[in-house]
Amino acid sequence: MGTATLLLPPRARFGGQRLLQPTAQWLGRADQDDVEADPLPRVFDILPRGWPVAAVTRQRDAGNAAGSGWMRADPVYVQPDINGARLLAHGDALGLTRADTDALLPALKPLFGDAGFPIDAPVPTRWYLRLPEGARLPVLADPARALGADLFEHLPEGSDGRRWRALLSEAQIVLHNHPHNQRRAAAGLTPVNSLWFWGAGRMPDHVRTGFSEILGGDDAIQAFAGAAHVATGPLPERWQRGEGQRLLDLRDIRDLAVLDRDWFAPMIADLGSGKLDGASLEFGDGRRFRLARAHRWRFWRRPLQSFVQRPPDNEPE
Incomplete structure (x- = not known):
């Protein structure tokens, strides 16, 4: 037997779904x-403290971080x-190939090299800047959590941010004028018209986690799990019972009916029958x-019909 921790979107995403x-x-x-x-500071113990996504994914992608x-970038x-x-789009949603990066990079x-930040792309959807010794490392948002956000609200401020x-x-000017982007647009493909700077840092001294298996999640979570020498894998289509302490990243699922049918109900059935020791549902708003x-x-205790409002915390145990 074992336990399961489910990472979920903020409750407000479910609106009035019941x-x-x-x-x-x-x-x-x-x-x-x-x-x-x-949830990630609870999932991984990283020293020095921080979330140096770029370095950890670079080590997995190229082995030279x-x-x-x-x-x-x-x-x-x-x-x-x-x-x-x-x-509006990043990562796999762009459908980039090696031919795309070979054309655009x-x-x-010259732009980034002259600025002291050599750029390359060991993976078509993950581009990297190598930072010089002593460079300030701005903390910027993960694009997966910033869809729909204003790009310029996620750039650093002040004199460092100006650069x-x-x-x-x-x-953006280079990409906008690039003939390869014009060819992509003419073919009905999404052009690459900007970059998203994020994940700055150096390889941590150690990465550890209390979980024995981590399923699903974006490439960052998978890379940190690999650095912690933990079993990883894609998210199955629905709940499957497993051994040990498992983490399942369901944050991309927005339909409560799908979560309930494919995940909550079968997990709870295993819990009720004694085939699962315990479960934790962790929502993106911190509940x-x-x-x-x-x-x-x-x-x-009364049933929880909706995630819109929190139930009273003072009911008797």
Whole structure:
């Protein structure tokens, strides 16, 4: 037997969607508390503290991250609007191939090389800047969590930020004018018209986790799990019972009915039958529901029908 921790989107994403009665009953009886909204500091113990995504994914992609600082400069598509430019696509959504990066990167290399930040792309969807010794490392948002956001709200401010904003503006001009992007647009493909700077840092001294298996998640979580020497894999189509302490990243699922049918209900069935020791549902807004088999006897607690409002915390145990 084992335990399962499910990482989930913020509860507000589900709007007025309602839980099925068995799940509502179990969650109404669960222990609840508030934790840090970002679950990753709880998933991984990283020293020195931080979340140096670029270095860890670089080590997995190219094996040469040691000894340098790194920043991701991922290709993205942003759509200009009256207030700025919004991030609409990144990563696999762009459908980039090695031929795309071979066409686009040579035009960017002089710009970033002259600035002291050599750029390359060992993987078509993951582009990297090598940072010189002593470079300031800005903390910038993961593009997967910033879809729809204004690009310029996620650039560093002040004198250091001015340099990055200038580099980004010049890169956007290069990409906008590049004939390969024009060919992509003519073929009905999404052009690469900007970059997303994020994940700066150096290889950590150690990465550890209490989980024995981590399923799903973006490439960053998979890379950190690999650095911690933990079994990883893609997310299955629905709940499957496993051994040990497992983490399942379900943050990309937005349909509560799908979560309930394919994940919550079969997981709770295993919990009720004693085939699962415990489960934790951790939502992106910081609310956590901890479930144990003994909670089935809390018959006095009301079912949780919706995630829109928190239930009272002062009901009797």
